[in-house]
Amino acid sequence: MNTLSEYGFTDRIRDLFSFTFPSAVPTPGHPALEPARAIRADRGRVLLITANGPLHVDTDGTVVTGDWVALARISDDDAAPPAVVGLLPRYSTLQRKKAHDPLSEAQVLAANVDLVGVVVPIDRPLSANRLERTLVAAWDSGAVPLVILTKADLSSRFDEVVGQTVERARGVEVFTTSAEAGDGxxxxxxxxxxxxxxxxxxxxxxxxxTLINALVGCHAQDTGEVRAGDGKGRHTTTVRELIPLGAGSVLMDTPGVRGFALWDAEDGLEAVFGDIEELFGHCRFTDCAHGSEPGCAVQNALGTGELEERRWLSYQKMQRELAGLHRRQSVAEQRRHGRSFHRMAKEAALAKDFRNRFREG
Ligand SMILES: Nc1nc2c(ncn2[C@@H]2O[C@H](COP(=O)(O)OP(=O)(O)O)[C@@H](O)[C@H]2O)c(=O)[nH]1
Ligand SMILES: [Mg+2]
Ligand SMILES: [Zn+2]
Structure with a gap:
């Protein structure tokens, strides 16, 4: 079997590759470019899967787990390994906000992920606010979120928790699994x-x-009991790595990643809070601040109980956070590069357009 296809190299990626790198076809004097995928990245050190198997390369740190890259032999020395000479545009990125960064820069953790599974153990379910925030960030990545409830064998309130989760997930698919019992x-x-x-x-x-192991059917990943006392055994998986599941399906663990950044999350907000944004159109005044204005559809819905107060507060909090983030980002960007906000917005629109076209294609 072609190892590249085990790691998700489909006809679509092949087409995207030859579209992005027309020189993938060799011509006299120009070496052929070869596709490869980064299956693990530790700062600059990247493990690639190529058509000829795994290959370690050193990069400048821009390549992340999941990236599709172009390789070429840039040295006349036949024994020299090929180097990364190009990166395929990412159709999704998982990023986290760098802690304590005044410029609110995000760190890209992984690229070209199709689905983000928000894993929620059934014996200690996420708070509604936290689930909403995680789903907004997951939509924002460009991937499609799923909610995966784990440890179904541990809950006596199974139906109740599943029902609550489905309600809070707002149309995002919910899967219920037990790695222990093999369910789901x-x-x-x-x-x-x-x-x-x-x-x-x-x-x-x-x-x-544990879920990855159960899906793969072998011990691809270490799992850990949390030992009482010294707490050792936690984070037994220490790298973000792609794991082939067979038939070209690929899994990625993200040990130690607590949450993702809200970055450019307007799409995510719309996906998770679309019902609220829909209400805005029904307020009497188009510039309604949804406070004490007469004829406010939001206040009406809160009054009738159709809109939960908690969700409205959660939405407002995320809105404020994003507005603050955008202000800081645009000021920082303008200072650093002297680029206009207009141009940034245009670039973001282009990237989004590309993403959408790729998803449809
Ligand atoms: N009863 C039960 N325990 C599970 C299940 N899945 C995981 N666990 C336990 O939960 C603990 C943490 O699992 P692990 O996969 O290491 O969590 P991770 O940190 O998210 O990778 C381990 O002790 C697992 O044995 C399950 O389906 N049922
Ligand atoms: Mg783990
Ligand atoms: Zn209103």
């Missing part, structure tokens, strides 16, 4: 699909590695 694994497996990459996110101990 086939349904999840078939949802991933050929050539797709599913990244699992969730707190340490949520059961991500």
């Amino acid at each position: 694994l086939d349904a999840l497996h078939s949802r991933i699909g050929v050539g797709s990459t599913l990244a699992l996110i969730g707190p340490s101990g949520a059961g991500k590695s």
Whole structure:
């Protein structure tokens, strides 16, 4: 079997590759470019899967797990390894906000993920606010989120928790699994699909590695009991790495990643809070601040209980946060590069357009 296709190299990626790098076809004097995927990245050191198997390369740090790259022999020395000479445009990026960064820069953790599985252990379910925030960030990545409840065998309030989660997930598919009992694994497996990459996110101990092992059917990842006392055994998986699941489906664990950044999350907000944004159109005044204005559809919905107060507060909080983030970003960007906000917005629109076209294609 072609190892590249095991890691998600489909006809679509092949087409995108030859579209992006027309020189993939060799001409006299120009070496052929070869596709490869980064399956692990540790700062500049990247493990690639190529048509000829794995290859370690040193990069400047821009290549992240999941990236598709172009390789070329840039040295006349036949024994010299090929080098990364290009990067395929990313159709999705998982990023986290760098802690304590006044410029609010984000760190890209992974690229070209199709599905983000928000892993929630059934014995300690996420708060509604936290689930909403995670789903907004997951939509924002460009991937499609799923909610994966784990450890179904541990809950006596199974139906109740599943019902609550489905309600809070607002149309995002919810899968219920038990790695222990083997329940729900086939349904999840078939949802991933050929050539797709599913990244699992969730707190340490949520059961991500155990679920990956159960899906792969072998010990691809170390799992850990949390030892009482010294706490050792936590984070036994220390790298973000792609794991082939067979038939071109790929999994990614994200150990130690607590949450993703809200970055450019307007799409995500719309996906998770679309019902609220829909209400805005029904307020009497187009510039309604949804406070004490007469004829406010939001206040009406809060009054009738149709809109939960908690969700409205959660939405407002995220809105404020994003507005602040955008202000800081645009000021920082303008200072650094002297670029106009207009141009940034245009670039973002182009990237989004590309993403959408790629998803449709
Ligand atoms: N009972 C039960 N325990 C599970 C299940 N999945 C994971 N666990 C346990 O939960 C703990 C944390 O699992 P792990 O996969 O290492 O979590 P991770 O940090 O998210 O990768 C381990 O002790 C697992 O044995 C499950 O389906 N049922
Ligand atoms: Mg783990
Ligand atoms: Zn209003």
